[in-house]
Amino acid sequence: MRNYRADIHIHTVLSPCASLEMSPTCIVNEARAKNLQIIGITDHNSTLQCALVQQLASRVGIFTLMGVEVTTREELHCLSFFPSATELSAFQYFLEEKQEHIPNLANKMGYQVVVDEQENIIHEVEYWLHTALSVSVNELEKMVHSLGGIFIPAHIDRPRFSLTSQLGFVPEDLNADAFEIFNPQNLSTFSKNIQHKTFIRNSDSHSPSQIGKVFTQFVMPELSFDAIREALRTNSVIFEDKPNSNLRQ
Amino acid sequence: MKKIVTEKVQKMKTSELIQKLNLRVFNSNQISDAEITGGYTSDLLSDVMGNAAPGQAWLTLQTHKNVAAIASLKDLSAIVLVNNNTPENDMLEAAENEGIAVLGSQLPAFELSAAIYNALQV
Numbered sequence: 001m002r003n004y005r006a007d008i009h010i011h012t013v014l015s016p017c018a019s020l021e022m023s024p025t026c027i028v029n030e031a032r033a034k035n036l037q038i039i040g041i042t043d044h045n046s047t048l049q050c051a052l053v054q055q056l057a058s059r060v061g062i063f064t065l066m067g068v069e070v071t072t073r074e075e076l077h078c079l080s081f082f083p084s085a086t087e088l089s090a091f092q093y094f095l096e097e098k099q100e101h102i103p104n105l106a107n108k109m110g111y112q113v114v115v116d117e118q119e120n121i122i123h124e125v126e127y128w129l130h131t132a133l134s135v136s137v138n139e140l141e142k143m144v145h146s147l148g149g150i151f152i153p154a155h156i157d158r159p160r161f162s163l164t165s166q167l168g169f170v171p172e173d174l175n176a177d178a179f180e181i182f183n184p185q186n187l188s189t190f191s192k193n194i195q196h197k198t199f200i201r202n203s204d205s206h207s208p209s210q211i212g213k214v215f216t217q218f219v220m221p222e223l224s225f226d227a228i229r230e231a232l233r234t235n236s237v238i239f240e241d242k243p244n245s246n247l248r249q
Numbered sequence: 250m251k252k253i254v255t256e257k258v259q260k261m262k263t264s265e266l267i268q269k270l271n272l273r274v275f276n277s278n279q280i281s282d283a284e285i286t287g288g289y290t291s292d293l294l295s296d297v298m299g300n301a302a303p304g305q306a307w308l309t310l311q312t313h314k315n316v317a318a319i320a321s322l323k324d325l326s327a328i329v330l331v332n333n334n335t336p337e338n339d340m341l342e343a344a345e346n347e348g349i350a351v352l353g354s355q356l357p358a359f360e361l362s363a364a365i366y367n368a369l370q371v
Contacts, residue, residue: 074311136312136337137313138313138337138339159295164295165293165295166293166295166311167294167295167311167313167315168294168295168297168298168315168318168319169294169318171313171314171315
């Protein structure tokens with residue numbers, strides 16, 4: 001078993017709220033400098049920048065979880081990751097179908113661009129990516145799992161766009177692979193049944209310096225999508241300030 | 250989002266409100282004809298948990314099962330879905346188990362809040 005350092009909530013230049021510096025090249029360089037072995041790419045409601053990040057990261061031995069941060073109809077954020085480009089592109093189709101196409105006012109809301117390795121803009125998404133999709137959190141969970149994906153409600157203790165803020169409390173029957181927590185001290189505010197589930201922490205980076213500042217270590221026999229899913233299932237994860245952790249840092 | 254209940258507010262049976270505002274009733278089982286003592290309009294369930302008062306009808310566009318749980322927890326009189334929203338199956342089921350009315354209207358939240366407020370004044 002080995003510990004793999006992971007930060008799996010990172011926005012690229014495609015997210016309207018992320019810094020224009022967040023190109024795939026920059027993210028991979030930064031992840032390398034921060035000694036991350038796993039990065040997760042999670043733009044708002046779009047997967048279009050994942051493929052290039054994966055390509056660049058694999059050159060330097062970093063594993064990329066290709067995913068997206070989905071806004072559900074309840075206006076809560078969920079990280080969703082997919083095993084390969086095939087499922088990812090099926091999910092991209094689903095996202096576009098479920099999204100209301102409100103034009104993005106780039107000068108007010110932020111730029112939503114896909115760039116190449118040399119940081120040239122090759123595509124601009126015309127509709128605002130931060131809107132809620134016409135899909136409930138339960139429907140999203142089923143869709144992600146039907147594609148063999150990993151489903152993680154994001155920053156569930158935050159006062160906005162979270163399970164707690166939007167739905168009052170975490171539904172105990174929600175079939176999540178893990179929950180992302182912003183402040184580990186808030187863990188005690190959840191019901192006992194929820195506290196026993198797997199929690200992870202990430203940076204939710206919108207600019208380069210944030211990458212890897214917060215991370216989770218996955219304890220796994222090998223580095224693969226299936227191993228990551230298994231580590232979440234068996235709660236084989238460590239993060240700083242994790243209460244009652246019986247795993248050593 | 251402010252509480253619309255005031256000192257002056259009269260009570261009204263759920264059945265009267267349904268009739269007066271021509272609300273859609275989603276429940277198929279018998280529902281309790283609870284006394285409505287006011288209303289609370291909000292789509293953040295954490296806000297409703299903190300600020301709604303017992304007996305109020307809750308106007309929302311949220312249709313998740315947690316809506317039924319919080320309505321029960323807060324002893325709310327009815328759930329009223331605005332803007333033609335319909336409950337998710339498990340939400341309706343949970344509300345039925347608690348005997349809470351799940352109602353609906355085609356009016357958006359602002360207009361429906363005003364209509365219920367006015368209905369409670371007479």
